[in-house]
Amino acid sequence: MENLNNNFDVIVVGAGTGGSIAARFVAKKGLSVCLIDRKDKKDIGNKICGDAVGTEIFDFLKINHPKDDEFSCRIKGAKLYSPNQKKCIDLTDPKQAGYIINRLEFGQRLLNEAINSGVDQFLDKTLVLDLLYDNNKVNGVKVKLNNGDNVDLYSKILIDASGFYSPLRKRARGILVEKEISKEDSILCYREIVNFSPHDLKIKDPDYITIILNQDKAPGGYIWYFPKNESSVNIGLGTYMSIKGKVKSLYRQNVFNEFIKTSTYEIVSSGGGVVPVRRPLWSCADDGIMFIGDAACQVNPLHGGGIDPSMRGGFYAAKTAVAAIEKEDFSIKALWNYNYSVMTTFGAEFASLDLLRMTLQVLSNEELNFALKQDLFSGEEILEISSTGEFELPLLSMVSKALKGITRPNLLLDLNYLRIRMNEISNLYKNFPTDINHFDEWKNRAIQIYDKIRKIIINTKRVK
Numbered sequence: 135m136e137n138l139n140n141n142f143d144v145i146v147v148g149a150g151t152g153g154s155i156a157a158r159f160v161a162k163k164g165l166s167v168c169l170i171d172r173k174d175k176k177d178i179g180n181k182i183c184g185d186a187v188g189t190e191i192f193d194f195l196k197i198n199h200p201k202d203d204e205f206s207c208r209i210k211g212a213k214l215y216s217p218n219q220k221k222c223i224d225l226t227d228p229k230q231a232g233y234i235i236n237r238l239e240f241g242q243r244l245l246n247e248a249i250n251s252g253v254d255q256f257l258d259k260t261l262v263l264d265l266l267y268d269n270n271k272v273n274g275v276k277v278k279l280n281n282g283d284n285v286d287l288y289s290k291i292l293i294d295a296s297g298f299y300s301p302l303r304k305r306a307r308g309i310l311v312e313k314e315i316s317k318e319d320s321i322l323c324y325r326e327i328v329n330f331s332p333h334d335l336k337i338k339d340p341d342y343i344t345i346i347l348n349q350d351k352a353p354g355g356y357i358w359y360f361p362k363n364e365s366s367v368n369i370g371l372g373t374y375m376s377i378k379g380k381v382k383s384l385y386r387q388n389v390f391n392e393f394i395k396t397s398t399y400e401i402v403s404s405g406g407g408v409v410p411v412r413r414p415l416w417s418c419a420d421d422g423i424m425f426i427g428d429a430a431c432q433v434n435p436l437h438g439g440g441i442d443p444s445m446r447g448g449f450y451a452a453k454t455a456v457a458a459i460e461k462e463d464f465s466i467k468a469l470w471n472y473n474y475s476v477m478t479t480f481g482a483e484f485a486s487l488d489l490l491r492m493t494l495q496v497l498s499n500e501e502l503n504f505a506l507k508q509d510l511f512s513g514e515e516i517l518e519i520s521s522t523g524e525f526e527l528p529l530l531s532m533v534s535k536a537l538k539g540i541t542r543p544n545l546l547l548d549l550n551y552l553r554i555r556m557n558e559i560s561n562l563y564k565n566f567p568t569d570i571n572h573f574d575e576w577k578n579r580a581i582q583i584y585d586k587i588r589k590i591i592i593n594t595k596r597v598k
Contacts (some may be wrong), residue, residue, distance in 0.1 A: 138285065139255055142168045144455050145275060145289040147262050147302060149178050152427035152444030153295030154244040155195065159452035161252035165459060168255045168287060169248060170277065172296075175258040179241015182325060182407045184360050185368055186343050187441040188232035195449055197247070199233070204243055206234040206362045210341040212437060214513070216506040217348040217499040223506060223513040225436075234343075234362050235441075262296065265305050265423070271464060272422035275302070290464050291455045292423045295448065298410055300429035310417040310466065315431065317375040319412035321355045321438070324385045325370025327403040332365045334396040340364070345437050347494060347502050351388035353377065354495050355411075358437070359393060366402075369393055372409060372438060381406060411435040413485040416577055418476055419469040424451045432476070435484055435491040443480050450475040470570050482563030485580070486556040489587050490516065493552050496591050501545055508538040510549050548590055559583045 146157040149171035157169040171178055186209060192199045211226025249256055259280035266274035266286055274288035294302045298320070304313050338344065344359040351357060355372035362368055371389050373381055410431040418430040426432065427444030434443070454472035458464055497505070505511060559580065567576050 138279075139166075139168070140286065141288045142166045142254065143289065143459055144168075144291050144293060145170065145287055146293045146295060147171075147275065148295030148297060148427070148429070149173075149245050149248070149256075149258075150181065150241065150295060150297070150427065150444065151244060151441050152432075152448040153293070154241075154248040155445045155448030156293045156295060156426060156452045156455075157253050158244075158248035158251045159449055160455055161248065161254075163456045164252070165456065167253045168257065168289070169253050170257045170260050170262060170275075170287075172261055173258060175245070175256070176242075177238075178245050178258070179238045181237055181241070182323065182405045183237050183441070184325075184343065184358060184370075184437070184439060185234050185237050185362070186232070186360060186439060187235060190232070191442045191445050195445065200235050200240060203239040204235055206236050206366075208232070208341075209234060209343055209361070211343075213339060213342045213344050214436075215344060215346040216503045217346070217350070218503050219346060220503070221506040223511070223516065225513045225517060234360060234368070262301060265292070265302055265307075267307065270307060270421060272306075272420070290422075290459055291469070293448075293451050293455065294423060294425045294429050295427050295444070296429055298408055298428040298431075300425070302423070303425060303429055306420055306423065308420040308466075310420045311423075311425065312415050315410060315412075319431070320375060320408050320410050321372035322375050322377055322381050322406065323355075323370055323372040323409055323438070324381045324406040325358075325368060325404070326385075326390065326401050327362065327366065327368050328390075328394055329366045329400040329402055330394065330396055331398055334398055335394070337361045337364060337367065338393070343437070348388075349497075349499050349502070352384070356437070357389050359389075367393070372411075375408070409433060409438045409440070411438060411488075411491055413488045414476055414481050416580075417466075417473055417573070418447070419454075419466060419472050421466045421469075422464050424454065424469055424472050426451050430476075432480070432484070435488040443484075446480060447476060467570055470568070474566055474568055477563050477566035481566070482560045485563050486560040487516075489552060489556050489559060489584070492587055492591060493548070497545075501542070504542055505545060505549065510538065510546060511553075515553070551590060552587070555583055555587055 143165040144160045145168045146153045147170050149169050157167050161167045211231045214223040261278040262275050264276045265272050272292050276286050278284050340361045346357040352371040352373050354374035357371045360368040369389050371385050410433050412431055412435055414432050415430050418425045426447035432443040432447045433440040450472050458468040
């Protein structure tokens with residue numbers, strides 16, 4: 135390829151929401167940036183996704199809100215339904231109230247704004263083959279260009295936004311970054327965008343994204359129903375990875391046939407994929423490299439939303455990269471502030487929701503129906519615990535819940551125990567160490583909390 139530059143301050147792998155934001159904010163500081171993606175430029179942004187994003191992230195980044203072709207509809211928040219759909223938890227907060235977007239148009243806008251911010255080199259249809267190292271520090275990547283040539287591209291700092299199956303995370307040499315993600319911490323998804331006549335079918339809860347828990351219809355995961363406009367929905371389900379080839383038939387039987395009660399419709403998009411539903415990586419950085427978005431498991435464990443955290447992660451990574459390059463220090467110590475920024479903000483929320491997700495996965499439909507009907511866990515509690523790490527159940531509320539849950543005393547005890555552990559993990563993350571030398575101690579404390587929840591899960595399975 136003619137005029138190919140091989141040396142950059144920062145290389146960003148993956149031009150999705152997180153990668154485009156990272157490249158944009160690094161380039162705005164006048165640093166040299168190379169942005170790489172395996173897709174053709176015109177297809178970047180086209181991703182199997184729920185397409186929901188809150189308003190807060192746009193104000194946080196000081197960038198334009200979705201409009202025109204990017205914008206599909208506004209939403210007030212999220213509703214989590216019991217299996218029998220007779221009870222729901224309202225999970226409305228600033229991050230979830232916002233927009234349903236048209237994913238391709240939105241992705242194209244972020245990409246073009248990144249390029250226009252001063253990205254020196256954009257390489258589409260380019261495969262990343264391996265990491266390059268210098269004295270055990272990442273200093274670039276080996277890539278295959280769209281003309282078939284293999285070349286080495288060098289960087290002071292590499293930002294990986296290449297997705298859940300990141301080839302770079304698996305090739306990282308250091309011990310800080312988890313190479314493999316457990317199947318129990320991810321779900322297999324299938325979704326379709328369906329158009330229909332508003333005269334034939336009415337949108338369910340048009341102002342909310344709907345999540346339905348149902349262990350029979352979506353084992354280990356959930357069903358989603360997201361409005362796009364008065365005549366279009368994004369519907370799908372996520373389930374255990376072990377379901378494999380059955381996911382499409384589960385979707386057809388338990389989602390499509392349940393919601394599309396008309397013979398006049400058009401399927402405009404369909405497809406499947408794997409989504410992480412867990413806390414972020416223990417460390418989202420190592421010497422010379424940072425991971426963002428799905429590559430770092432920066433996804434809401436409760437509903438799989440990843441647009442907001444990927445953009446937030448991209449901004450934090452860019453800010454950290456700029457500071458490290460100013461100091462000419464690209465070690466993990468110089469990049470540690472990226473971990474701190476992630477863990478003390480949405481990382482704390484996601485770790486708390488991860489414990490909730492693990493517990494909900496093992497409750498039967500009967501237990502889920504009962505718990506939600508009796509208000510044993512409210513939306514206000516979930517949001518307060520996960521967002522602030524501070525929640526104390528008043529005495530009168532405890533008595534009320536105890537009386538309501540008397541026919542399921544073990545379930546009430548388990549959920550109260552879960553509240554305590556969610557508080558504990560949230561506060562631990564909000565006190566993430568600023569010094570890497572204290573990381574092992576912090577990580578061991580987090581693992582101990584997870585082990586306590588796993589004991590409840592094991593006991594619940596034994597009882598059943």
